[in-house]
Amino acid sequence: MSTPLILLILAIIAIVCYVVGTRHALAIAGGVSSKLHSRPGYYGTFVALCAVLPAAIILAVWLIVSPFYINSTVLGGFPEDVRAKSQAEQGLAFGMVSSLARGMDVLTLDEIDSVGADPVALRSALGAKGLPLAGDPEPYMVESAGDLNAMNKISNRLMTAIVLIVALIGAGFSYTRISHRFRARNRVEKVILGSLVVASSIAIITTIGIVLSMLTEAGHFFGRVPAWEFFFGTVWDPRFAAAGATASEGQFGLIPLLLGTLYIGFVAMLVAVPVGLFSAIYMAEYASPKVRGVAKPLLEVLAGIPTIVYGFFALTTVGPFLRDISSKINGIATGDFANFIQAQSVLTAGFVMGIMLIPYVSSLSDDIITAVPRALRDGSLGLGATKSETIKKVVMPAALPGVVGALLMTASRAIGETMIVVLAAGVAARMQLNPFEPMTTVTVKIVSQLTGDLEFTSPQTLVAFALGITLFVITLCLNIYALFIVRKYREQYE
């Protein structure tokens, strides 16, 4: 039976169990549901869960484990000479076998008979059915394909039988447990609690998975290139991955990229922090509810604009504007109309990224400022402080830890930003301090190292993972530090 069909049957079993369980519980209580420990629906749910949950778990485990077992058995059945070949070639052979197996399912018995044991005829017969094979199958492959099909069939039948039997046993067993004092509600709630725990652990487990996969690949990279050359190298020049080349050709210095990342992030924060904070203060303290009602959502819409759009803005408007204005200033000052700001520059990227970050800063800070209790403001105003004195000396100091936390989180966004930098600051990895010249960041280089046709064994590609893990660690540290600050200095208002 196919998996969707089994799932459908399980669903039907669940519904039936629910109805039957509920009725049975009511019948035991003689129709007076208050005599039961739990509401009748809980008994129904309990029966349904007992029937379906173990069966579904078995189904899932079976679906994951059985292919491994079958595949290794089939591989083990390959002739000696094939098994002596490399892993990759065995993989190719197995691919052929599994296509054959799929094809043999499609062919009718008559067709298989007519083809007989002739691999070439088999290939053409399959081709006619729309199942092209990569090459002529060898006789042992046909045999293995037959084994594979047979085993799959047995496995499937066994699975169907076991799953359905387990479901029925679960249903029957739980049905007999129903009684007046049986605490069905507590059991059901435990299951619900369990599913909540599972849901929340998925995010954590995924994070761990991401880190591990990056670590593995980064480990491969550091096997090729010494770590100190990566972390302390001052030249970024990875070259191209030459076919068959095994030694590292280029230089993989992290410093120029890190410097670019921090520099552009710094310029962005220079724009975003004052503007964002001032707008937050205006929104929280001065704006009338009407203005706030309009302006705050508008500002938050800004946060929803994809960063590539900001990139366009930088590329077509801000960059050329800065370039032209610099050439005019230069002309007035020295008579030489050469532009000293490049169209793609740290300044352009930082400025536009800063604009992108304004809504984050202002929205987060606004929430924090509004959370400062009114009693503190009243206390200050009651002492004869003006509104601005109150904000400067009472509200902002009270909100400061939260605001600093918000700023650190914003900074980690700035560090992770890619699209604006590609379009506004270019891709040249350079080490310099002139904000009017192009630079580039870690994220941009990750993208460019992983774009195009790749060989996943060259250091040119693997370096992306080393960059990624570095970036991950930096932003993780920033975020943890932000959380730490927020927790440590959170005032005990409550």
Added chain:
Amino acid sequence: MNMLSEAAVEKALDKKMNEVAYKMIGKDVSVYYGEKRALFDVNLNVRENTVTALIGPSGCGKSTFLRTLNRMNDTIENCRVTGKITLDTDDIYDKEIDVVELRARVGMVFQKPNPFPKSIYENIAYGPKIHGLARGKADMDAIVEASLQRAGLWAEVKDRLHESGTGLSGGQQQRLCIARAVAVSPEVILMDEPCSALDPIATAKVEELIHELRANYTIVIVTHSMQQAARVSQRTAMFHLGQLVEENDTDKMFTNPDDQRTQDYIMGRFG
């Protein structure tokens, strides 16, 4: 003796009234929150160096009236005040009056202790700094010490002046807030249920403090507790449904009030 004419009595009373020094005079004070009217033409005078208690059931307008006395109602949207309130001779709702200056003269202590999240010293020094009352560090130290002394808190905190004010107990926090208000040398101190968040022992201390402060300041206190009003005040004003029902000597108020509603409220028949 009984034949002493009523007119003579009136005259004698008037004479006595005229001798009384009024610190603040409220005339036909009405307050509106948007469309809703919260106070109806209240005429209430506050005597100098006297504790005046405002009592009445919840929502009767006593806190609202208190807040009109230093214009804290200005911080509430849609709030409108009509009538006239004078402090000494100045109309406090006059355009010429700077609200900042007014609040320096009429300080306020709130229901919940609200020390700033700063050190004890900084809490006290906050007001004097804003108003430029201290000349140099030594002067400021003196102000801080004097204010804490007045609030009866000095002995308890003199060794920890630079620890956070929020670390004190509730009662200490409230006395810190009183010290903070005292530090700007106001003429009047308004207290909005200053003991409602405190335990009985802390309450007793604050009440004692109010007694002592009376020598130097004019105090108006809103309270829900009639015992407290009886203990700390010399004059009591009873509010009901936004109207001033009666204002009288506290002793008279609690033994033989003029108005039936006061009688009922004090006896616990409503409110």
